[in-house]
Amino acid sequence: MPWVIAAYAVTGIALVGYALQLRAARRAALRDLQRRS
């Protein structure tokens, strides 16, 4: 059972982590764009 939990936890953390990283990068890009314009 710990192996199964580990596999699903890794998947969840990776996908949620990537989505959050994209959101943070989007906010930074929007701030950058506002500063330049």
Place this chain on the structure above:
Amino acid sequence: MVSAAVMLSVIGALAWLLWLARDIGERIATTRWVGGVALALVPVWLWLVAYYAPIEAAQGIIQKIFYVHIPAIIPTYFGFFLSALGGALYLRTRDDRWDQLAVAGAEVGVVFCSLMLVVGPIWAKPAWGHWWVWDLRLTTTLMLWFIYVAYLFLRSFAFGSDTAKTFTAVYGIAGIAAIPFVYFAVDLAQGSTMHPSNPTREGLPPEMGRAVGVGMINFIWIFAWLVAKRLELAALHAHALVASRARSA
């Protein structure tokens, strides 16, 4: 029926992403709907995995890892195919929107390929007694991962350059030549591989097939949502680059 739904999801996600890439600024609102569908499918998929699919007799509970490992394959191939398609359309039209689609496909494809390469060993350790073996399927998958990680490195080192866009477009198209080797690796190895053969040919019991199928559909829409978000980011970076060039001119 499940395989038809998987096929429809692939075609639908591809059509949506191509439509979205043409005018990301105006069409980004549709991403919410796709994200909502993907999120709503997660509890359904987890319920099927936990309660509906039976525990496999030979492997026991660790076989449940297959329901997350197998569905990650489609977004991996899909991402690298998008990278090649976006690259080909960029070479034909020289339109930056297709280049952005190629980069988004490669990056999200690498995320899913990495997941496959991490989750596989978590199953292999209790099943085989080893985290990793230099089996043909595992080795070719690792090579595929390296090919597209190199693609992303190339892009990050030469941001915004037309030469880099052209070079990576050609590289992305050439890279998908590795996919058939990965897919048919178990057949090519002619019995000398430890990796199980492709599940579609082995034939899964119906309950297991449905759990895998719903997992595939869920992962396809999560993939499409992530590609859309990455496309939006690429478009913002492109706007920032244009604004910066206009100011310095």
